[in-house]
Amino acid sequence: MKNVDLQIDARWIATVEDGTVLEYNSVVIDGGVICDICPTAQARLSYQPTRLHSLPNGLLTPGFINLHNHCAMTLMRGVGTDLALMDWLNDAIWPMENAHVDHDMVALGARWSMAEMLSTGTTTFSDQYFYPEAVAAQAIEMGMRCQLATPIIDFPTAWAKDPAEGFQKTVALHDKYKSHPKVHVALGPHAPYTISDATFNQCRTLADQLNLRIQCHIQETQGEVDEAIEKTGQRPIARLEALGLLGPDFQAVHVVALNDQDIETLARYNVSAVTCPDSNMKLASGFARTRDLWQAGVNLCIGTDGAASNNDQDLLSEARSATLAAKGSSGDATALNLQQTLQMMTLNGARALGLEDQIGSIKVGKQADLVAFDLSDPFIQPLADPLSALFYTQRAQVDQVWIDGQLKVDQGRIAGLDIDELVNAVKHQRKSMEPQ
Amino acid sequence: MKNVDLQIDARWIATVEDGTVLEYNSVVIDGGVICDICPTAQARLSYQPTRLHSLPNGLLTPGFINLHNHCAMTLMRGVGTDLALMDWLNDAIWPMENAHVDHDMVALGARWSMAEMLSTGTTTFSDQYFYPEAVAAQAIEMGMRCQLATPIIDFPTAWAKDPAEGFQKTVALHDKYKSHPKVHVALGPHAPYTISDATFNQCRTLADQLNLRIQCHIQETQGEVDEAIEKTGQRPIARLEALGLLGPDFQAVHVVALNDQDIETLARYNVSAVTCPDSNMKLASGFARTRDLWQAGVNLCIGTDGAASNNDQDLLSEARSATLAAKGSSGDATALNLQQTLQMMTLNGARALGLEDQIGSIKVGKQADLVAFDLSDPFIQPLADPLSALFYTQRAQVDQVWIDGQLKVDQGRIAGLDIDELVNAVKHQRKSMEPQ
Numbered sequence: 001m002k003n004v005d006l007q008i009d010a011r012w013i014a015t016v017e018d019g020t021v022l023e024y025n026s027v028v029i030d031g032g033v034i035c036d037i038c039p040t041a042q043a044r045l046s047y048q049p050t051r052l053h054s055l056p057n058g059l060l061t062p063g064f065i066n067l068h069n070h071c072a073m074t075l076m077r078g079v080g081t082d083l084a085l086m087d088w089l090n091d092a093i094w095p096m097e098n099a100h101v102d103h104d105m106v107a108l109g110a111r112w113s114m115a116e117m118l119s120t121g122t123t124t125f126s127d128q129y130f131y132p133e134a135v136a137a138q139a140i141e142m143g144m145r146c147q148l149a150t151p152i153i154d155f156p157t158a159w160a161k162d163p164a165e166g167f168q169k170t171v172a173l174h175d176k177y178k179s180h181p182k183v184h185v186a187l188g189p190h191a192p193y194t195i196s197d198a199t200f201n202q203c204r205t206l207a208d209q210l211n212l213r214i215q216c217h218i219q220e221t222q223g224e225v226d227e228a229i230e231k232t233g234q235r236p237i238a239r240l241e242a243l244g245l246l247g248p249d250f251q252a253v254h255v256v257a258l259n260d261q262d263i264e265t266l267a268r269y270n271v272s273a274v275t276c277p278d279s280n281m282k283l284a285s286g287f288a289r290t291r292d293l294w295q296a297g298v299n300l301c302i303g304t305d306g307a308a309s310n311n312d313q314d315l316l317s318e319a320r321s322a323t324l325a326a327k328g329s330s331g332d333a334t335a336l337n338l339q340q341t342l343q344m345m346t347l348n349g350a351r352a353l354g355l356e357d358q359i360g361s362i363k364v365g366k367q368a369d370l371v372a373f374d375l376s377d378p379f380i381q382p383l384a385d386p387l388s389a390l391f392y393t394q395r396a397q398v399d400q401v402w403i404d405g406q407l408k409v410d411q412g413r414i415a416g417l418d419i420d421e422l423v424n425a426v427k428h429q430r431k432s433m434e435p436q
Numbered sequence: 437m438k439n440v441d442l443q444i445d446a447r448w449i450a451t452v453e454d455g456t457v458l459e460y461n462s463v464v465i466d467g468g469v470i471c472d473i474c475p476t477a478q479a480r481l482s483y484q485p486t487r488l489h490s491l492p493n494g495l496l497t498p499g500f501i502n503l504h505n506h507c508a509m510t511l512m513r514g515v516g517t518d519l520a521l522m523d524w525l526n527d528a529i530w531p532m533e534n535a536h537v538d539h540d541m542v543a544l545g546a547r548w549s550m551a552e553m554l555s556t557g558t559t560t561f562s563d564q565y566f567y568p569e570a571v572a573a574q575a576i577e578m579g580m581r582c583q584l585a586t587p588i589i590d591f592p593t594a595w596a597k598d599p600a601e602g603f604q605k606t607v608a609l610h611d612k613y614k615s616h617p618k619v620h621v622a623l624g625p626h627a628p629y630t631i632s633d634a635t636f637n638q639c640r641t642l643a644d645q646l647n648l649r650i651q652c653h654i655q656e657t658q659g660e661v662d663e664a665i666e667k668t669g670q671r672p673i674a675r676l677e678a679l680g681l682l683g684p685d686f687q688a689v690h691v692v693a694l695n696d697q698d699i700e701t702l703a704r705y706n707v708s709a710v711t712c713p714d715s716n717m718k719l720a721s722g723f724a725r726t727r728d729l730w731q732a733g734v735n736l737c738i739g740t741d742g743a744a745s746n747n748d749q750d751l752l753s754e755a756r757s758a759t760l761a762a763k764g765s766s767g768d769a770t771a772l773n774l775q776q777t778l779q780m781m782t783l784n785g786a787r788a789l790g791l792e793d794q795i796g797s798i799k800v801g802k803q804a805d806l807v808a809f810d811l812s813d814p815f816i817q818p819l820a821d822p823l824s825a826l827f828y829t830q831r832a833q834v835d836q837v838w839i840d841g842q843l844k845v846d847q848g849r850i851a852g853l854d855i856d857e858l859v860n861a862v863k864h865q866r867k868s869m870e871p872q
Contacts, residue, residue, distance in 0.1 A: 015532075015743075038607055062464040075817075075818065077817075077818055077829075078818070078819065078820030078821050078824040078825065080775065081773075081774060081820075081821055082763075082769055082770050083769050083770075084768075084769035084770075085769075087769075088769070115815075119815075152815045192678040212870075224765075276657035278760060280764060281761065281763050281764030282760060282763060282769070282828070283763070284763040284766065284767050284768055284769035284771070285764070286765075286767060287764055287765075306443075307586040310828065311824060311825075311828040311829055312828065312830060312831070314830070321760070324717035324757070326760075327717050327718065327719070328713075328716060328717030328718075328720065328722055328723055329723075329765075330720065331658075331720050331727065332720055332721035333518055333519050333520035333523075333524070333718070334518050334519075334520075336515060338518065368482045373863065378705075378858075378859045379551075379552045379555075379748065379749075381859050381862055381863055382514070382863055382865075382866035382867075383513075383514065384513065384514030384515055384517075385514050387517075389514065389747075392514070392718070392746065392748065393513075393747055394748060394750070394830070395748070414654055420815050421815075422814075423814045423817050425819055427817055427818055430817075430818035431818075
């Protein structure tokens with residue numbers, strides 16, 4: 001009998017490693033790392049865990065990876081209903097941001113986003129917003145893994161007066177966290193329509209020097225593509241290719257308005273694509289060609305986008321939208337099947353972040369970032385298939401979340417967080433942001 | 437002070453009558469009927485209710501109307517994941533139905549569906565399945581309103597050996613329930629590809645004689661339309677127009693593969709259209725042109741379809757899909773706005789059923805079919821707009837449901853129903869249906 005920290009016995013385990021769901025197996029964890037996965041009967045004979053956790057009606061999955069978010073925008077939940085992207089930005093979001101974004105607002109909004117993400121099974125996220133240093137501090141306090149894509153844009157913001165200051169602050173942030181096990185700094189040039197060639201070139205240079213990832217909104221609408229062709233003679237993806245921006249460290253977010261050549265280019269450069277289906281539908285941007293991206297071999301990931309265009313931070317609900325939208329928009333009922341959907345929100349996200357050796361699947365040697373879902377809700381029954389229950393019924397409850405084998409959520413409650421105090425602060429802050 | 441049965445004081449009331457949300461108003465009910473809607477301060481001075489119900493963080497809406505379901509298919513929840521419509525029918529659903537559909541199976545499955553519908557805010561539904569007499573008995577026991585569209589099809593089924601027997605049983609059912617306040621018998625010819633001209637003609641004749649509604653699956657896929665043109669030289673809607681089937685008593689379900697002429701025809705005949713977005717996405721049928729149908733003046737309604745292609749019976753989740761899919765597929769962020777979305781699932785459903793004088797909105801003189809949602813969940817906050825919270829956050833909890841002013845659901849529990857006993861019966865039945 002070997003002493004270990006934690007053993008989780010589960011009715012079902014979706015490891016994401018081999019496309020099957022294990023039944024009546026156990027995950028054994030020591031020192032925050034998965035050290036064995038074996039039938040529960042065998043685990044009981046082999047291990048003496050300090051903590052034993054049993055999921056008789058539960059499904060264990062890897063922690064979810066939300067690859068695109070503007071966390072602090074939880075404070076703008078529900079702002080600008082039934083508006084198109086550019087009206088929503090110009091008339092609703094940007095005026096509110098210009099008036100109210102500061103370090104403390106970002107810290108509070110990011111904390112609020114992290115609370116919702118954690119309690120719905122997300123253990124790793126990428127953020128792209130002002131004051132990333134505020135988000136880093138909150139993530140460390142909450143114990144979440146994150147990529148912070150610093151906001152680079154060719155006009156003055158509350159955080160940086162120009163791209164040069166943005167780059168300088170990015171370098172400082174990177175220096176501060178380069179040895180941190182959970183905080184990863186990246187570059188977040190906003191979008192091809194707000195970034196000059198010179199600024200993009202500086203992003204590439206800095207990314208190569210410091211080994212940073214680059215996350216950028218790309219071809220979110222057909223209007224963006226049409227306008228780019230008119231202004232530059234090129235589609236944005238072709239322009240980025242010509243500039244040498246594309247590569248396995250590049251995360252292209254939204255990618256709704258793609259032609260076949262765009263998809264071929266993304267695949268050829270091993271770019272990661274990040275779909276945000278709820279946001280793309282809500283803002284009437286359209287449907288990303290997720291089936292075609294997957295078939296072309298592009299590493300397809302998923303994000304919630306900010307709460308103002310969603311309006312939630314729940315990646316499971318986002319994935320349900322993604323699998324349904326993939327089938328509905330491609331006319332292929334096998335598009336983005338449920339194993340692929342789960343891979344998109346776990347292992348593929350880890351690959352995009354360069355963390356596939358550490359997280360993204362339930363595998364011996366990886367960190368124990370895990371989510372336990374309870375599938376005993378009456379209206380999940382009869383249960384034919386745990387993944388079908390997970391994605392389609394919307395009644396799977398997150399019971400536990402572990403990061404590095406540490407229990408962060410139990411029975412839906414976040415360890416060490418006073419949710420009532422936090423929600424009151426959020427309501428107070430929002431009230432101060434309403435137009436007078 | 438007037439004595440009344442029930443007064444509900446609500447933070448918000450979406451009446452559906454005028455496109456606004458009332459704040460701090462009360463709905464006053466006597467004899468099962470809404471007798472007043474007024475500011476709460478005024479109601480407190482005017483009425484002495486036997487029961488007073490207060491919703492300090494609640495939104496009151498009309499009971500939802502699920503206009504297309506195959507209720508008993510809750511027993512087939514999760515059967516046939518990631519399959520296209522015809523494979524799903526031929527390889528997964530029809531073999532199971534052929535082997536297992538009988539009166540008792542339908543009674544149990546329908547009861548299970550009604551439990552889920554009631555607890556998620558649906559007070560009225562339409563069913564189209566074998567053994568409608570079994571569904572009628574369950575609906576009466578559960579106290580729900582329903583339309584039973586009897587299954588008419590040009591091949592032998594467990595319920596009827598041919599359409600003639602189907603019509604005969606329809607007449608018998610109609611005779612039994614013609615004076616029942618809650619059970620409405622209709623005709624349910626399956627689809628143009630399974631119904632001959634002669635059978636359609638008989639449907640029209642019988643519908644006219646007995647004042648029955650007709651519900652039919654119409655143009656669910658482009659393949660169905662292409663095949664119809666090849667076989668008959670006509671699109672199905674054109675064929676039905678020529679046969680004289682179309683009219684305000686006709687409910688066209690799915691209507692995914694529509695051209696402009698089809699939409700114009702549906703509008704001209706005042707046909708009701710019923711969209712089932714989750715089913716249409718899951719089976720890769722595509723997206724109904726809901727924005728164009730609405731703009732053309734077609735009475736747009738919504739249904740969950742059966743649980744096997746969804747996999748839930750939750751009309752609020754279905755409506756979320758509908759509003760997102762409308763925007764995403766039309767490229768118009770104002771498509772199916774949230775007030776229209778609520779109207780689609782309430783008043784428009786009532787119109788399709790010919791019950792708009794009785795239900796579908798919160799209006800003096802109508803029956804008190806009402807749903808109370810609790811909007812106090814932390815992650816709904818900050819709350820900008822109660823309808824945005826209702827449709828987009830997916831965290832609005834059904835607290836109470838009333839039908840005719842009678843409390844059917846309280847704190848999520850269905851009055852008089854032993855849910856554990858029922859779920860055990862459901863699991864047992866499903867086990868007996870699995871392929872050996």
